[in-house]
Structures are given as C-alpha cells and as structure tokens.
Amino acid sequence: MFVVIGTTGNVGRGLVRSLAEHGARVTATSRGITADQVPDGVRPVRADLTDAGSLREAFEGADALFLQSGGASAYLIDPQEIAATAKAAGVTRIVLLSSQGAATRPGSASHGVVARAVEDAVRESDAHWTILRPGGFHSNSLAWAHAGRSARTVAAPFGDVGLPLIDPADIAEAAATLLRDAGPAGLVVELTGAALVTPREQAAAIGAALGERVGFVDLPRPEAREQMLRFTPEEAVDTTLGILGEPTEDELRTGLGDEDVLGREPRDFADSARRNADVFR
Numbered sequence: 001m002f003v004v005i006g007t008t009g010n011v012g013r014g015l016v017r018s019l020a021e022h023g024a025r026v027t028a029t030s031r032g033i034t035a036d037q038v039p040d041g042v043r044p045v046r047a048d049l050t051d052a053g054s055l056r057e058a059f060e061g062a063d064a065l066f067l068q069s070g071g072a073s074a075y076l077i078d079p080q081e082i083a084a085t086a087k088a089a090g091v092t093r094i095v096l097l098s099s100q101g102a103a104t105r106p107g108s109a110s111h112g113v114v115a116r117a118v119e120d121a122v123r124e125s126d127a128h129w130t131i132l133r134p135g136g137f138h139s140n141s142l143a144w145a146h147a148g149r150s151a152r153t154v155a156a157p158f159g160d161v162g163l164p165l166i167d168p169a170d171i172a173e174a175a176a177t178l179l180r181d182a183g184p185a186g187l188v189v190e191l192t193g194a195a196l197v198t199p200r201e202q203a204a205a206i207g208a209a210l211g212e213r214v215g216f217v218d219l220p221r222p223e224a225r226e227q228m229l230r231f232t233p234e235e236a237v238d239t240t241l242g243i244l245g246e247p248t249e250d251e252l253r254t255g256l257g258d259e260d261v262l263g264r265e266p267r268d269f270a271d272s273a274r275r276n277a278d279v280f281r
C-alpha cells in the first residue's frame with residue numbers, strides 16, 4: 001500500500017490519480033483533505049507532518065511512502081521523527097520530493113538547509129530511498145490566475161531570465177514509476193524542463209492557450225521584493241529572487257539528468273498552459 005503526503009498539491013494530485021489508475025491501494029493525506037478530493041477507492045486521511053500521532057494513523061499498513069516537506073510548515077517538521085514513524089509502521093520504500101535548492105543553495109535556510117535535513121533523515125533510514133530534486137514548477141504561474149483573468153496582464157521580476165521549469169505532472173509520473181518499480185536504491189534524480197522559459201514567454205504561452213493576448217509587466221526587483229515580503233519570510237524572498245534573477249550554472253541545466261525516470265522528454269510550458277487554460281478564463 002502506498003501513502004502519499006501532500007495529496008491536494010500540484011504533484012500529489014497527479015501522483016494519487018496515477019497510482020489509483022494502476023489499481024494500487026493508496027492512502028492520500030494532507031492536513032485538510034476531504035473524501036471528494038480523491039479518486040474512488042483511495043483512502044483519505046488527514047495528517048500533519050508536524051504531528052507524529054496523525055502520521056501514525058496515515059502510515060498504517062503502508063509499505064511505500066511519497067514524502068514532501070510541507071512547504072511553509074517545513075521549518076516546523078522533525079524529519080527524523082517522520083522517518084522513525086514510517087519505519088515503525090512498516091514502510092520499506094521512500095520517494096522524497098526534495099528540491100534543487102538542496103544542492104544549489106546549500107547555505108540558504110529556506111531553500112537548502114531544510115531540504116537537506118529531510119534528505120539526510122531519508123538517507124539515514126533503513127528504507128530503499130529515492131530523492132527527487134526538481135527546479136521551479138510550471139504551476140508557479142498559477143499565482144497569476146487572478147491578474148490574468150481580471151486584467152489579462154501579469155507581472156513578475158526578471159521578465160527575460162529563462163529557467164528550466166518542470167511540469168509537476170512530470171514529477172508525479174516519475175514518482176509513480178519509482179514507487180511502483182523501485183529501481184536501484186539511493187538515486188538522487190534532478191528534474192528540470194527541456195528548455196529555458198522566461199516569465200514573458202510564460203505570459204505569451206498562456207495568451208496563446210486562451211486565444212487572447214496576455215500582457216506582461218516586468219516588475220523592478222525592489223517592488224517584487226516588497227510584494228513577496230507580504231507572504232514570505234525575508235530570507236526565502238531573497239533566495240527566490242536570487243534564483244529568478246541570477247540563476248547559477250546548475251540552476252540553468254535543462255533535462256532530467258542521467259536517470260531516465262520518464263522515458264521521454266519533459267513537457268514544455270505551452271503544454272501546461274493549454275491544460276491549465278481554464279484557470280485563466
């Protein structure tokens with residue numbers, strides 16, 4: 001039986017669907033999950049990574065775990081306790097959704113240190129483990145939904161800096177394959193898109209998917225910083241702006257690394273824009 005953390009998120013949703021379509025028994029978790037959010041036959045269990053008691057119930061009967069660190073609450077989790085709870089429940093295989101930042105921003109408290117701590121707990125566990133390290137997601141552009149719908153204009157800093165963004169549906173597909181057919185233990189898999197895409201090009205692709213022009217405003221860095229600080233801690237804002245504006249050579253590397261976990265090229269941004277077009281209508 002598989003247990004999936006973060007089932008209502010961009011990666012978790014597709015992963016649970018894929019596992020269920022292949023006939024697997026799945027427990028789908030998030031803090032607020034409800035039965036209508038999961039496919040037929042999937043067991044929804046509310047669980048919070050910061051509460052080991054809730055994880056014990058979720059992990060019951062599972063032998064394989066898809067783990068992620070819970071975004072904003074990642075600072076509050078105890079990765080060693082999560083790994084120990086999984087082991088006690090009988091989990092023998094873990095696929096961890098980590099982040100490229102674990103390698104490229106090791107000194108950053110928000111992007112590197114937390115991701116590394118979770119990776120270390122998984123590496124030190126007795127489980128057969130695989131670590132996925134994606135770069136930025138296509139789905140980050142869904143934050144433009146309101147502005148895209150209401151004004152047909154979106155805004156972002158560094159409009160002409162391209163990054164190899166990855167489709168979360170590709171991450172879900174890779175994770176589903178690795179959970180089902182484990183492959184060699186101890187793989188660290190980089191997941192980035194096949195080509196660099198700039199924010200301006202993303203806006204144009206959303207416009208093309210809608211059949212209407214979507215304008216783009218290049219936000220000055222101080223303005224973008226001020227806006228981001230309303231929702232995000234300062235250190236995370238500055239690291240994010242560093243990645244968006246001055247990506248390192250490693251953050252510009254395209255493709256899926258040496259491990260062919262998809263068996264095909266990653267999907268491009270235009271494909272995601274077409275699939276998500278309704279969000280902008």
Ligand SMILES: NC(=O)c1ccc[n+]([C@@H]2O[C@H](COP(=O)([O-])OP(=O)(O)OC[C@H]3O[C@@H](n4cnc5c(N)ncnc54)[C@H](OP(=O)(O)O)[C@@H]3O)[C@@H](O)[C@H]2O)c1
Nearest residue numbers: 006007008009010011030031032048049070073099136137
């Ligand atoms: N977006 C990017 O560019 C990017 C790049 C690299 C790595 N990542 C990593 O990829 C992961 C997934 O990203 P995503 O875009 O799929 O995120 P997302 O859409 O925000 O989904 C996060 C999921 O985790 C659940 N969750 C959050 N806090 C939790 C907690 N304390 N306990 C249990 N479940 C919790 C959420 O549901 P509830 O709120 O209902 O609990 C949701 O289902 C994150 O860990 C992120 O750090 C993202």
